[in-house]
Amino acid sequence: MRLTRFLAPPAIAAGFVLLWQGLILATGLPPFLLPGPGAVAAAVIAQREVLTGAALRTLAEVLTGFALGAGSGATLAIAMAAWPRLAATLRPALLISQVIPTFALAPVLTLWLGYGMAPKIVVTALICFFPVASAFLDGLERTSPVCRDLARTMGAGPAREMWHLRIPMALPLLGSGLKLAAIYAPVGAVIGEWVGGSEGLGAVMIHANGRMRIDLSFAALVVVTALALAFHAGISLAVRRGLARFG
Amino acid sequence: MTAAPVLLSGTVRMGARTLFPPLRLELAPGRWTALLGPSGVGKSTLLRLLAGLPIGGTFEGRVENRPPVALMAQDPALLPWLTARQNAALGARLRGEAADRDRLAAVLRRTGLADHGDKPPAALSGGQRQRVALARTLMEDRALVLLDEPFSALDARMRLAMQDLAAELLRGRTVLIVTHDPAEAARLADRIFLMTETGLTEEVAPACPAPRPPADPAVLACQGALLTRLTEAPACA
Numbered sequence: 001m002r003l004t005r006f007l008a009p010p011a012i013a014a015g016f017v018l019l020w021q022g023l024i025l026a027t028g029l030p031p032f033l034l035p036g037p038g039a040v041a042a043a044v045i046a047q048r049e050v051l052t053g054a055a056l057r058t059l060a061e062v063l064t065g066f067a068l069g070a071g072s073g074a075t076l077a078i079a080m081a082a083w084p085r086l087a088a089t090l091r092p093a094l095l096i097s098q099v100i101p102t103f104a105l106a107p108v109l110t111l112w113l114g115y116g117m118a119p120k121i122v123v124t125a126l127i128c129f130f131p132v133a134s135a136f137l138d139g140l141e142r143t144s145p146v147c148r149d150l151a152r153t154m155g156a157g158p159a160r161e162m163w164h165l166r167i168p169m170a171l172p173l174l175g176s177g178l179k180l181a182a183i184y185a186p187v188g189a190v191i192g193e194w195v196g197g198s199e200g201l202g203a204v205m206i207h208a209n210g211r212m213r214i215d216l217s218f219a220a221l222v223v224v225t226a227l228a229l230a231f232h233a234g235i236s237l238a239v240r241r242g243l244a245r246f247g
Numbered sequence: 248m249t250a251a252p253v254l255l256s257g258t259v260r261m262g263a264r265t266l267f268p269p270l271r272l273e274l275a276p277g278r279w280t281a282l283l284g285p286s287g288v289g290k291s292t293l294l295r296l297l298a299g300l301p302i303g304g305t306f307e308g309r310v311e312n313r314p315p316v317a318l319m320a321q322d323p324a325l326l327p328w329l330t331a332r333q334n335a336a337l338g339a340r341l342r343g344e345a346a347d348r349d350r351l352a353a354v355l356r357r358t359g360l361a362d363h364g365d366k367p368p369a370a371l372s373g374g375q376r377q378r379v380a381l382a383r384t385l386m387e388d389r390a391l392v393l394l395d396e397p398f399s400a401l402d403a404r405m406r407l408a409m410q411d412l413a414a415e416l417l418r419g420r421t422v423l424i425v426t427h428d429p430a431e432a433a434r435l436a437d438r439i440f441l442m443t444e445t446g447l448t449e450e451v452a453p454a455c456p457a458p459r460p461p462a463d464p465a466v467l468a469c470q471g472a473l474l475t476r477l478t479e480a481p482a483c484a
């Protein structure tokens with residue numbers, strides 16, 4: 001059981017590479033349309049300095065945007081749980097904002113905020129905001145009624161009930177929201193980089209495409225994927241560690 | 248105890264439906280009162296009114312001389328991230344006070360939890376968890392204690408042990424115990440009220456002091472009478 005769990009990811013990766021190479025052999029697509037795994041691996045090695053620099057930049061945007069988005073999402077959830085009338089007012093807005101494709105805002109944000117890190121961070125933060133806010137609010141609104149009765153008869157004020165009872169009880173759902181946000185966060189940063197600016201893995205991909213360096217474009221894609229997987233794994237681990245005792 | 252008795256009088260409506268007709272329940276100070284009845288007649292609603300908690304319907308009536316209460320229900324509702332000791336002292340935590348260390352140690356000892364104080368609820372048995380809930384209730388040190396089917400999820404042996412412990416530790420307080428178990432009412436209560444759709448009727452409780460042995464003839468007779476009265480009562484919608 002354990003062994004298969006450890007072997008599954010490398011096996012899937014190997015299968016994917018085989019399929020990729022097989023597709024090229026079967027269709028005869030030229031390397032400037034679809035480079036093979038070997039060519040992409042070579043590009044990763046040859047361009048390692050460019051890719052490392054770009055990856056660090058993207059990672060910085062992902063971390064900052066995730067922290068900002070998750071932090072403000074969690075704060076809003078607590079405010080909405082504490083003031084039901086605020087929740088009633090904001091709930092429709094939250095729902096509508098959830099169906100807006102945040103990626104579509106990237107060009108506007110670039111227009112407003114320029115070509116630096118700011119618009120990338122904001123896209124990432126917006127993407128992380130909603131899953132965190134809605135999952136956490138869900139948890140905060142489902143505090144066990146028996147516990148709330150207890151808190152009332154014990155004379156707990158709303159603030160202490162929130163801090164000692166409702167927030168810890170909702171942490172598992174906050175964890176689910178964070179893990180979901182961690183999946184989308186790197187995508188947000190990369191899309192921000194596509195739209196404007198010259199740094200980060202997204203910019204490397206756009207530039208490589210423009211110069212028909214499709215192998216470099218794929219190399220950047222591989223690095224983005226690795227970064228996204230690593231980020232998600234890191235957040236999942238942190239959530240599991242942090243929440244172990246809140247079961 | 249010279250305190251005036253807690254008195255509830257009134258009726259509860261749930262939309263168009265009358266949950267219970269106008270009734271009067273007086274809790275004798277320092278004694279155990281049992282409220283016995285089938286599921287759904289409104290026992291928990293009555294208890295919530297006494298606790299000052301919101302109910303699902305509208306209450307027309309009043310509660311007089313309601314002191315602060317301590318609450319204990321079937322679900323021990325322990326917080327999984329706190330130890331048994333911290334759970335027992337939850338009230339102080341929720342009020343932002345420091346728990347009285349000596350009293351906490353004494354209460355844990357009396358509830359048989361002296362060796363389990365540092366364990367999380369997940370490491371305790373069902374009976375031990377219910378004892379933590381009892382310890383938490385005792386820590387509140389309230390004049391009125393409201394028990395809502397506190398032992399109905401326990402197996403027979405554990406239930407008897409918990410009844411004995413609760414009777415001993417809550418002696419002298421005004422206690423209302425809601426139950427659907429005639430044996431429990433017969434063992435523990437000084438006064439027994441039967442609650443049906445048509446209202447409250449007082450039944451005769453055994454005269455000897457609680458907790459009474461389960462096989463005591465007076466307890467068995469009372470239990471039998473209560474069971475008969477329960478089955479005579481019209482079934483709830």
Ligand SMILES: Nc1ncnc2c1ncn2[C@@H]1O[C@H](COP(=O)(O)OP(=O)(O)O)[C@@H](O)[C@H]1O
Pocket residue numbers: 261266284285286287288289290291292293302303304
């Ligand atoms: N919050 C609520 N909203 C609507 N109906 C409720 C609510 N709480 C209780 N009821 C209804 O009131 C009736 C009595 O409930 P309850 O007091 O819990 O009865 P008991 O404790 O005797 O089983 C039940 O029919 C239940 O469905």
Ligand SMILES: [Mg+2]
Pocket residue numbers: 290291292395
């Ligand atoms: Mg009930």
